[in-house]
Amino acid sequence: xxxxxxxxxxxxxxxxxxxxxxxxxxxxxxxxxxxxxxxxxxxxxxxxxxxxxxxxxxxxxxxxxxxxxxxxxxxxxxxxxxxxxxxxxxxxxxxxxxxxxxxxxxxxxxxxxxxxxxxxxxxxxxxxxxxxxxxxxxxxxxxxxxxxxxxxxxxxxxxxxxxxxxxxxxxxxxxxxxxxxxxxxxxxxxxxxxxxxxxxxxxxxxxxxxxxxxxxxxxxxxxxxxxxxxxxxxxxxxxxxxxxxxxxxxxxxxxxxxxxxxxxxxxxxxxxxxxxxxxxxxxxxxxxxxxxxxxxxxxxxxxxxxxxxxxxxxxxxxxxxxxxxxxxxxxxxxxxxxxxxxxxxxxxxxxxxxxxxxxxxxxxxxxxxxxxxxxxxxxxxxxxxxxxxxxxxxxxxxxxxxxxxxxxxxxxxxxxxxxxxxxxxxxxxxxxxxxxxxxxxxxxxxxxxxxxxxxxxxxxxxxxxxxxxxx
Numbered sequence: 526x527x528x529x530x531x532x533x534x535x536x537x538x539x540x541x542x543x544x545x546x547x548x549x550x551x552x553x554x555x556x557x558x559x560x561x562x563x564x565x566x567x568x569x570x571x572x573x574x575x576x577x578x579x580x581x582x583x584x585x586x587x588x589x590x591x592x593x594x595x596x597x598x599x600x601x602x603x604x605x606x607x608x609x610x611x612x613x614x615x616x617x618x619x620x621x622x623x624x625x626x627x628x629x630x631x632x633x634x635x636x637x638x639x640x641x642x643x644x645x646x647x648x649x650x651x652x653x654x655x656x657x658x659x660x661x662x663x664x665x666x667x668x669x670x671x672x673x674x675x676x677x678x679x680x681x682x683x684x685x686x687x688x689x690x691x692x693x694x695x696x697x698x699x700x701x702x703x704x705x706x707x708x709x710x711x712x713x714x715x716x717x718x719x720x721x722x723x724x725x726x727x728x729x730x731x732x733x734x735x736x737x738x739x740x741x742x743x744x745x746x747x748x749x750x751x752x753x754x755x756x757x758x759x760x761x762x763x764x765x766x767x768x769x770x771x772x773x774x775x776x777x778x779x780x781x782x783x784x785x786x787x788x789x790x791x792x793x794x795x796x797x798x799x800x801x802x803x804x805x806x807x808x809x810x811x812x813x814x815x816x817x818x819x820x821x822x823x824x825x826x827x828x829x830x831x832x833x834x835x836x837x838x839x840x841x842x843x844x845x846x847x848x849x850x851x852x853x854x855x856x857x858x859x860x861x862x863x864x865x866x867x868x869x870x871x872x873x874x875x876x877x878x879x880x881x882x883x884x885x886x887x888x889x890x891x892x893x894x895x896x897x898x899x900x901x902x903x904x905x906x907x908x909x910x911x912x913x914x915x916x917x918x919x920x921x922x923x924x925x926x927x928x929x930x931x932x933x934x935x936x937x938x939x940x941x942x943x944x945x946x947x948x949x950x951x952x953x954x955x956x957x958x959x960x961x962x963x964x965x966x967x968x969x970x971x972x973x974x975x976x977x978x979x980x981x982x983x984x985x986x987x988x989x990x991x992x993x994x995x996x
């Protein structure tokens with residue numbers, strides 16, 4: 526069942542929250558040993574399910590939460606040995622709002638350490654696997670959340686998206702993944718990687734399920750100065766007719782794609798034209814350079830944010846007789862990819878290089894935003910692939926630069942703060958491929974409305990999973 530169907534059955538008294546929790550817990554214990562989507566399960570789940578009031582809007586819905594999002598009383602590791610024993614005394618705002626409406630946290634999902642990676646292979650604990658082919662990656666860094674939703678180990682999940690970390694794994698696992706407008710969902714309680722780029726986003730197997738999550742967790746938060754005062758109206762928007770829209774196909778996303786992605790683009794264009802959208806090709810000339818700017822700005826912010834893990838206040842402290850020994854031994858527990866990005870970030874912020882790299886990347890970011898604003902004078906939505914190909918094999922990107930190129934089409938939305946949604950758009954062989962819609966700033970509801978029209982026209986919301994019938 527999809528999440529909105531579970532909610533309706535609980536509201537009618539056909540299911541109890543406890544029955545839903547028991548069914549998903551059995552499924553996780555049966556199937557997750559082969560997928561490794563979860564790092565920690567909520568041992569209090571059944572007790573919490575017994576106490577849920579059926580009248581709450583999200584009563585009975587279970588939530589898989591990426592393990593860099595704080596959950597009160599439930600271990601939150603960020604996929605790192607430095608935080609492997611950290612149990613937060615508070616919930617992230619997004620989690621607290623969902624729990625207040627009756628949602629239950631099923632467990633915490635695997636990720637690349639501190640969100641740094643595109644395959645979940647950089648987790649300090651173990652790699653997760655793609656439900657459609659366990660020899661392949663589920664994407665990253667929210668790979669555990671995407672795998673859990675695709676295999677129906679959880680009907681809903683939260684991820685975080687800094688350069689595509691919700692959308693890329695959603696594409697690889699054949700589910701929906703939304704990166705909201707920057708600030709639309711509070712970042713309070715999200716373990717920081719690159720603060721000006723990242724945000725919490727939902728993952729689900731249908732657009733209506735995304736709307737459920739967004740209505741519950743979006744909105745102004747006094748604990749987050751970057752949060753936006755934009756009241757959510759996602760479910761209401763889905764009941765409105767699709768307005769006449771202009772769809773711009775981004776020229777810079779049309780070359781170098783695999784055959785399955787090319788075919789998905791052609792089919793999607795036919796569907797959208799059949800729905801009455803006016804399609805035209807447009808150019809976002811700076812998009813191919815966005816990846817280079819991202820891998821200057823994101824490591825720079827990571828260098829600053831992760832400096833707190835020095836063994837004195839944050840993280841698991843290593844032993845040493847002198848302060849410098851404690852700091853050195855503590856930071857030695859960072860994984861290779863985290864060390865690589867911190868060193869790059871420290872370099873581009875250093876004296877003599879700040880102007881040459883960081884300032885130029887920020888100037889480029891302003892240009893990218895200006896080009897996006899101009900594009901949205903011509904069209905209402907942009908369309909391009911989420912990734913150039915389906916999921917690659919585990920161990921298939923040993924070169925760090927090859928791994929970074931996985932973010933080619935996704936980082937533009939993070940650098941500009943625009944909302945972006947990856948939607949299931951077909952298959953290449955047995956592997957899913959996804960396409961990406963972008964909307965103007967603050968127009969997240971429009972994204973979901975267009976995606977719902979596509980879903981209803983193509984029956985992309987599926988009840989079968991790669992591991993058999995869904996619950």
